[in-house]
Amino acid sequence: MKKVICALLLAATSLCARADTPPLYSPSVLVYDVTRGEVLLEKNADDLRPIASLTKLMTAMVVLDKAQEMGDTLTIDEADIDRLKHSGSRIPVGTSLEREAMLRLALMSSENRAASA
Template identity: 50%
Template sequence: MRRNSAGAAGLLLLVALTSAATVTAQTISGDPQLRSASVLVLDEQGRQVYAKNSRAVKPIASITKLMTAMVVLDSGAPLDARITIAEADRDRLRNSRSRLRIGEATLTRRELLMVTLMSSDNRAAAALARTHPGGTDRFVEAMNRKAQALGMADTRFADSSGLDNRNRSHAEDLVTLIRAAARYPLIREATARGELTVYPYADGTPLEYRNTNSLVRNPTWTVELSKTGFINEAGHCLVMRTEIAGRRLDVVFLDAVGKLTPIGDSNRLKSWLSGTEVVAGR
C-alpha cells in the first residue's frame, strides 16, 4: 500500500515537473515584446538567444566610446598624464553640454577614460582623441583600423564621441565590440561602476558623475560591461554584458524610441528568459 502511495506521489511529481517545464519552454519560446528596432542577444558560446534586424546598419551614438577607450589603451599613452580640456574639445556639431570647463578642467587620462565611459562626457572623449599621437584625425583612423582588425566589416567611425551620425554599425558587429572591450579590465571597471567623483579644478571643487545605465545600480542585475548612447539619428541605444537566469549574455539594443525603452527591453528580456510574466513598461 505504501508502494502504491509512493508511486502515485512520484507520478504526480513527474507530471508537475513536466508541466512546469512545458510552461517555461512556452514562455521562453514566445515573444519577449522588445521595442528596440534592432536587437541581438548571444550567449557566451556565441549561440543566438534572440535577434531582430541584427544586420541593419545604423548610427550608434555613444556606443562609439567603447572603441575610443580601446584605442586609447592600445596606444600605451600614460594613464596618469594630466590633460586640460581645450577649446578644440568643444562640441560644435550638436552643442552638447559638459561640466568640464574649457581651459580649467584638468584630469588624468585614466579619469577622462572613466568619465567618457561611465557618464558619456563628450568633451572628455574629444580630449582623449586630441591628445593621441598625431591628433584627432590619426585617432579616428586608428578606430577604423581596430574595427577592421576585429572583423567589424560594416562599422565605420568618424569621431571619438559618437556625436557624428556617420559612426555606424549593426548589432552583430557590436557584439564583437562588446567582446573585444570586455578584455580590458579598465573598460569593465568603468562601465560597470555606478558613481564616480573627480576633482578637475584647482580649488578642489568635486564633480560627481553617475553611470548612464541605471541597471548597474540595480541590485537585481549583474552587469559586467555596458554603454548607452543617444543622438536623434540613432535613437536610444544600450549594449552590455550581463547575466540573466544563470547565463552570461551579450546584449545589443539599437534605435529605441524613448529614453527608458532600452531599460524596459532589458527587463522584458530578463522576464522572458527567467520564464516569468513579461513586465509592462516603455
C-alpha cells in the same frame, strides 16, 4: 544565464522564452553567447543601424593601442568645446582628471569633451 541577460536588458516582451521577462524598449537587440555559439535574445537583429559614438570608440582604441599612461592628468580646455554641432557637456572647462577617468566618461557617459581631451 538566459534569464539574467534578459533581466539586465530590461526586455520588453517575451523574447527570451520566459513569461516574466520585462519589456525591451530598444528597437534592435542581439545577445550572443560566444562560448556556446548560441543566440540568446534577438529583436530586429538584421536591421541596419548606425554604430553609436564611433568616434569615441576609435578614440579609446587609439589610447589603448598607444598604451598611453592612464594616470596622466588631462585638463579640459577651450579646444575641447564642440563648436561644430554645439553638443553640450557636464564637464566644465578647467576640469582636470586622470586619463582613465576621462576615457570612462567618454565611453560610459558619451562625454565629447572627455574624448577630445
